[in-house]
Amino acid sequence: MSINLDQALQTFIVEAHELLQVMEQSLLQLETEPADQDAIGAIFRAAHTIKGSAGLFGLNPVVSFTHIVEDVLDRLRDGSVAVDSRLIAVLLKCGDHMLELINVVASRGEPLQPAALEREAALREALSTYQAPHHTPDTGAQHTEAGAADRANAPAEVLWHISLRFGVDVFRNGMDPLSFLRYLETLGQITQVTTLTDSIPALDSWDPESCYLGFEIELRSTASHATLNEVFDFVRDDCDVHIDAIDEASDSAVSIGSELVAQAEQGPLTASVQRLPAASEPKTRDGNYVRVNADKLDELINLVGELVIASAGASLLARSCNNDPLQEATSTVSGLVEEILDGALHLRMIPIGDTFNRFRRVVRDISQELGKDIELTISGAETELDKTVVEKIGDPLMHLLRNAMDHGIESADARRAAGKAGKGHLSLNAYHDSGSIVIEIADDGNGLNRERILEKAQERGLVASGAVLSDQEIYNLIFEPGFSTAEAVTNLSGRGVGMDVVKRNITLLRGTVDLDSRPGQGTVVRIRLPLTLAIINGFLVGIDTSTYVIPLDMVQECIELDEHQRQSSREKGYLDLRGEVLPLVDLREHFSHEGSAGRRQNVVVVRYAEHKAGLVVDDLLGEFQTVIKPLGKLFGALRGISGSTILGSGAVALILDVPALLNQIVQLEARTPQAPYSPTVVAR
Amino acid sequence: MAKNVLVVDDSSSVRQVVGIALKSAGYDVIEACDGKDALGKLTGQKVHLIISDVNMPNMDGITFVKEVKKLASYKFTPIIMLTTESQESKKAEGQAAGAKAWVVKPFQPAQMLAAVSKLILP
Numbered sequence: 001m002s003i004n005l006d007q008a009l010q011t012f013i014v015e016a017h018e019l020l021q022v023m024e025q026s027l028l029q030l031e032t033e034p035a036d037q038d039a040i041g042a043i044f045r046a047a048h049t050i051k052g053s054a055g056l057f058g059l060n061p062v063v064s065f066t067h068i069v070e071d072v073l074d075r076l077r078d079g080s081v082a083v084d085s086r087l088i089a090v091l092l093k094c095g096d097h098m099l100e101l102i103n104v105v106a107s108r109g110e111p112l113q114p115a116a117l118e119r120e121a122a123l124r125e126a127l128s129t130y131q132a133p134h135h136t137p138d139t140g141a142q143h144t145e146a147g148a149a150d151r152a153n154a155p156a157e158v159l160w161h162i163s164l165r166f167g168v169d170v171f172r173n174g175m176d177p178l179s180f181l182r183y184l185e186t187l188g189q190i191t192q193v194t195t196l197t198d199s200i201p202a203l204d205s206w207d208p209e210s211c212y213l214g215f216e217i218e219l220r221s222t223a224s225h226a227t228l229n230e231v232f233d234f235v236r237d238d239c240d241v242h243i244d245a246i247d248e249a250s251d252s253a254v255s256i257g258s259e260l261v262a263q264a265e266q267g268p269l270t271a272s273v274q275r276l277p278a279a280s281e282p283k284t285r286d287g288n289y290v291r292v293n294a295d296k297l298d299e300l301i302n303l304v305g306e307l308v309i310a311s312a313g314a315s316l317l318a319r320s321c322n323n324d325p326l327q328e329a330t331s332t333v334s335g336l337v338e339e340i341l342d343g344a345l346h347l348r349m350i351p352i353g354d355t356f357n358r359f360r361r362v363v364r365d366i367s368q369e370l371g372k373d374i375e376l377t378i379s380g381a382e383t384e385l386d387k388t389v390v391e392k393i394g395d396p397l398m399h400l401l402r403n404a405m406d407h408g409i410e411s412a413d414a415r416r417a418a419g420k421a422g423k424g425h426l427s428l429n430a431y432h433d434s435g436s437i438v439i440e441i442a443d444d445g446n447g448l449n450r451e452r453i454l455e456k457a458q459e460r461g462l463v464a465s466g467a468v469l470s471d472q473e474i475y476n477l478i479f480e481p482g483f484s485t486a487e488a489v490t491n492l493s494g495r496g497v498g499m500d501v502v503k504r505n506i507t508l509l510r511g512t513v514d515l516d517s518r519p520g521q522g523t524v525v526r527i528r529l530p531l532t533l534a535i536i537n538g539f540l541v542g543i544d545t546s547t548y549v550i551p552l553d554m555v556q557e558c559i560e561l562d563e564h565q566r567q568s569s570r571e572k573g574y575l576d577l578r579g580e581v582l583p584l585v586d587l588r589e590h591f592s593h594e595g596s597a598g599r600r601q602n603v604v605v606v607r608y609a610e611h612k613a614g615l616v617v618d619d620l621l622g623e624f625q626t627v628i629k630p631l632g633k634l635f636g637a638l639r640g641i642s643g644s645t646i647l648g649s650g651a652v653a654l655i656l657d658v659p660a661l662l663n664q665i666v667q668l669e670a671r672t673p674q675a676p677y678s679p680t681v682v683a684r
Numbered sequence: 685m686a687k688n689v690l691v692v693d694d695s696s697s698v699r700q701v702v703g704i705a706l707k708s709a710g711y712d713v714i715e716a717c718d719g720k721d722a723l724g725k726l727t728g729q730k731v732h733l734i735i736s737d738v739n740m741p742n743m744d745g746i747t748f749v750k751e752v753k754k755l756a757s758y759k760f761t762p763i764i765m766l767t768t769e770s771q772e773s774k775k776a777e778g779q780a781a782g783a784k785a786w787v788v789k790p791f792q793p794a795q796m797l798a799a800v801s802k803l804i805l806p
Contacts, residue, residue, distance in 0.1 A: 005701060005793070012697035041741075048739050049695045052768060055790020056701050063790065173784045174762030175803065183802045209759075234785035234802060291696070 005057060009106065011291060012053050016102045019046040021354065023095050027088055028360050034083040043091070044073040050098065054106070061112065062101045065120060069094045072130040081130050090126045092361070097123055159191070159246045160228060162217040167238035168210040175235050177213060183231060188221020218246070294387060297347055304337075304344045305535065305627035311337045312625070312648035338625065345532050348388075352430050352439070353381030355394055359401055363426060366405050373412060373423045374405055380430035385437055386532045389509050393439070393529070396502045396513075400441045400525050401426065403499075408445030408523050418520060420444065436511075436553070437531060442524040448475055448517040475515045479503040510642065512608065512659055538626035538645070540653065541604060542619035544593050547653040549626050549645060550615070554658050556605040558620055566601060575603065575614055585665060586616040587656075590640070608659050615656075628655060639664055686712040687732040687804055692722040692748065693766065694740045698789075702735060705793035710806035719743025723751055726758060733804050734763045735796075736783070738774045746774070749781040762803040766791075 023046040026039040033039070047070045054062035069091070075081040097120055104110050112120070162184070166177050184190060196214035200206065221228070225243055232241045311334050318330040356378045367374040385393075409415075409424035416422050429440040450471060457463045457477045481500040506513045511529035530536070538549035559577070561569070569575045575582045582605065588597055603614040628643045635641070642657035689711045691702045696717075703713040714731065716722035718740040725731070734752065738745035745765060752758050763783035767775045775786055787799045 005704065008697050008700040008704060011700050012695075015695060015697050045694070045739050045741065048768070049698075052737075052766075052789040053695045053697045053701075056698065056792075058790075171760050173782065174760055175784060176762070179801075179803055179805065182805060183798075186801065231802060234799075237779070237784065 009057050012057060013102060013106050014291065015053065016050050016106070017099070019050055020095050020099050020102075021358065022046050024092065024361055025357055027091055027095070028364060030083055031085065031088050031364075040073070040077050040083075044070070044077050047073055047098075050102075054102075057106070059101075059106055061105050062098070065094075065101060065124070066098060068124060068127050068131070069098070071132075072127050075130060075132060080132070087130065090123065090130075093119075094123055094127070157188075157220060157222050160188075160219045160221060160225075161242075161244045161246050162215075162219060162228065163240070163242040163244075164217065164232075165196075165214040165240040166211045166235070168207075168212065170211045170235060170238040171209055173235075173238055175238065177211065177215070180231060180235065181215065181217070184217065184219055184228075187223045187227065187231070188219050190217060190219050192216075192218040292347075294348075297344075301344050301348065304341050307337050308341055308535075308625050308627055309646050309648065313650070314648075316648040341535065341625070345386075345535065348386050348532070349384040350387050350390055351382050351384050352390055352393075352437075353378075353383075355390055355397070356381050356428050356430070358394070359397070359428065362398065362401065363405065366402060367424075370405060371411070372405065372409060374409055375423055375425055377425065377427040378429075379427070383430035383432065383437060385430075385529065389437075389511075389529055392505065392509055393527070396505045396527070397428075397439070397441065399499075399502050401428075404441060404443040404445065404523065404525075408443040408447075410446050414446075418446075433528070437529045439527040439529065440524055441527075442522060444522040447519045447521060447523055448478070448515075450474055450517075450519070453477055472514070472516070475517050478515070479513060507659070536626050536628060536655070538624045538655065539604070540621035540624045540647075541587075541602075541615070541617040542621055543588050543591070543617055544595055546593070547621065547647065547651065548587065548617070549624065549653050549655040550604060550606060550658065551655070552623060554606045554608050556607050556612070559603045559605065559614070561601040561603055561616065566597075577605070577614070582612065582614045583665070584614045584616055585661065588616070588618070590661075606658050606662075608662060611662050613662055613665070615661075626653075626655065686710055686806055688712045688714055688730060689733045689735060689800065690714045690716060690722060690725060690731045692716045692719065692734065692736040692740070692745070694718055694737065698737070698766070701793060702796055705796050706800065708793075709797050709801070711800070719745065719748030719751070722748055726752070726755065731758070731761065733800060734758075734761060735766065735787075735800075736763060737766045738778065745783075746777050746781050749778060749783045753782040764799055764803070 023043050026042040026046070030036055030039045030043070047066055051063055051066040051070055054066065072081065072087075072091075076083065076087075081087070097116070100116055101112065104112055104116070164177070164180075170177060181190070181193065194216040196216065197212070199214065200212040206212075219228075225245070228243050229241070232239060311330070315327075315330045315334055318326045321327075360376055360378075363374060363376040404426055405424075409426070410418070412422040415424065425444045427440070427442045429442070431438055431440075454463070454469070454474050454477075457474070457480070458465050462477060462480050463469065479499050479502070481504075503513050506527055506529070509529055511527055513525060513527045515523065515525050517523040536549075537552035539552045539555045541548050541550060559575075561575075565575065569584055570586075573584060575584055582603075584603065587593075598618050600618070602617055602620050604617060604620070605612065605614050624647070626645045629645060630643050631638065631641065640657050640661045641654050642660070643655045645653050645655060647653055689706050691699050691706075691713055692715075693699050693702070694717050699715045699717075703715065706713050711733075714725055714729070716725050719736070720743040722734070722736065723743075736745045736748055740748075743751075749763055749765070752761070752763065762785060764785040764787055765775065765778040765783040766789055767778070767786050768789045778786065785799060785803060787796055
């Protein structure tokens with residue numbers, strides 16, 4: 001039989017990754033609470049399930065290694081092996097190796113590299129000390145079908161005589177005698193069946209739930225005696241079976257298997273079996289979930305995006321027709337489309353918790369490596385984010401965590417000298433904040449060295465000397481490209497990757513990062529990310545005949561510029577907004593539009609994180625649900641533009657990258673030597 | 685109408701493999717991820733055969749089988765236990781509870797089909 005299991009194999013790979021993560025979490029849990037039976041149960045189940053499923057796909061390297069791990073875990077479960085830190089360390093490494101096995105053997109279908117095989121040998125060695133003394137190595141995969149082999153060796157057709165006497169309980173055990181006869185038919189040709197009704201009792205003592213039947217069967221088949229015997233495995237307790245070959249020539253039955261096969265093999269029922277604790281673990285994998293290929297989801301969202309555009313086009317047309325019923329109909333459609341869009345986007349959202357939990361291991365390993373005692377607290381794990389964002393945020397988070405542990409948190413001695421607890425604390429937190437998601441990484445270490453950062457920045461020409469900067473602005477300088485993190489600022493040197501890379505990765509996700517630090521008390525890094533990458537609520541503005549989109553969540557207000565204000569603001573480059581200095585960016589000038597400005601101009605006040613500025617445009621065109629189309633490779637280097645979209649009319653509009661736009665202007669100002677650094681961008 | 689087979693296993697890949705095999709032979713397949721989930725799926729529809737793993741969270745296979753045997757409408761329903769060769773004692777316990785049939789993991793889809801077809805027709 002050929003059954004295509006490719007898809008199931010993909011499920012297995014995903015599932016194995018999840019299980020290994022559960023295993024790791026539980027091992028870490030066990031490290032803090034060695035008596036936690038639930039954790040032990042969960043670890044055992046993870047290994048057990050991986051082994052079982054890997055066998056289905058014939059992944060023998062996975063099965064054979066996992067078998068040993070399972071063996072040790074079984075002994076851990078029944079108490080013959082005690083939990084200690086060495087065992088946990090070995091088991092964590094086993095988890096890593098299983099992951100590698102699954103990645104290499106299952107995903108890519110390749111054999112392991114020699115280096116990995118060496119690691120495996122070392123792990124097997126380490127595990128062997130925990131195994132039972134008379135352990136018989138068992139690959140767990142060697143029981144191939146004995147029946148199949150038999151069939152191959154016995155091609156000759158034989159006439160078999162089968163005597164069957166079913167026990168009274170056979171129905172109650174869920175067995176139907178008839179189905180066994182039907183199954184026999186698949187093995188050969190039944191030439192004769194005689195039903196024996198001798199044991200049917202008198203009507204008054206007849207129990208309709210009991211079976212009183214027997215059969216004498218003649219079967220012509222190429223199957224072997226063992227194969228036929230196997231057919232009755234499930235009714236062995238409830239049935240007497242005799243299987244004999246009939247020598248057709250002499251017509252006398254030669255008894256091959258005359259012994260009663262009943263009760264032949266059952267193991268002792270008294271064997272003590274330890275029950276798994278019915279774990280109260282959260283329902284991580286529920287039967288109600290459907291696994292969907294992420295590509296299919298993307299395709300769906302893309303289509304829904306097109307639908308949004310098409311529906312906007314229809315609405316526009318309807319309005320121009322001046323037909324009320326038509327307008328009503330299109331507005332109903334738009335409403336529904338918007339709901340579909342929300343629903344579709346929600347499909348891509350996954351909780352950040354899995355990513356967070358992965359860091360427990362990282363923190364444990366690094367803190368051991370550094371000889372520091374550091375505890376990680378996680379909150380907001382249920383916060384949901386776009387799948388792509390969750391996948392891509394891992395690396396920057398890792399880098400920030402490493403930095404915090406390596407350079408933020410001091411050694412235990414230094415901490416005690418500063419009057420703090422010897423144990424350092426790290427926390428990861430995620431929460432919603434006005435249309436975006438914020439991830440906070442906080443440590444209670446020594447904080448940043450404000451003076452050294454400023455000194456360094458001036459040395460590198462990032463800041464004009466004599467400039468007055470707020471603490472916030474100084475701390476954020478460490479994210480600047482070219483800000484060497486190597487020697488000078490000892491408490492924030494990275495591992496070859498600068499903080500600017502962290503920032504760049506986050507910016508690519510349309511997010512921002514900023515940082516807050518208190519000397520002696522610690523540092524908080526805040527990453528602000530958009531809820532989704534596919535669609536934004538946009539605000540349309542016009543310059544000449546072109547249309548631009550400003551993300552709506554950044555728009556604060558709109559102001560009309562009168563002739564007088566235009567004059568003065570053009571000279572000064574800023575506007576007096578109710579007593580506040582609002583720097584202006586003239587988009588017409590910025591994007592080099594030709595022609596002169598119209599008679600009326602408007603200012604769109606945008607805010608991003610701490611910064612505020614005014615964008616000078618010609619027309620305000622209102623809100624628009626914007627499906628983001630990425631710019632082609634050719635335009636990848638363009639700054640100030642983050643993508644494009646198609647309007648209902650079919651025209652293309654560029655989406656403004658407000659953070660980059662603001663940043664660009666800040667840098668321009670800071671690098672102009674004549675002008676002493678005046679904060680172009682005003683803190684709120 | 686095709687017969688319903690309830691597949692109870694916490695591993696979705698096992699459920700998927702069993703499901704593919706059974707559907708190819710004309711059975712209808714209902715999936716459940718643990719004993720508790722499975723008990724819920726027994727009501728409201730007729731299940732003709734149950735295939736259950738032993739080691740599962742929330743409610744393990746042995747407890748599940750004992751619960752099934754208490755249900756009047758599933759008195760005569762065959763149950764197949766999924767065991768591993770290292771779990772002989774589990775097999776015995778399962779049989780004592782009322783699951784007389786078993787398939788040893790890891791199995792080929794064909795082995796599973798053979799076991800099922802000994803018990804019910806599609």
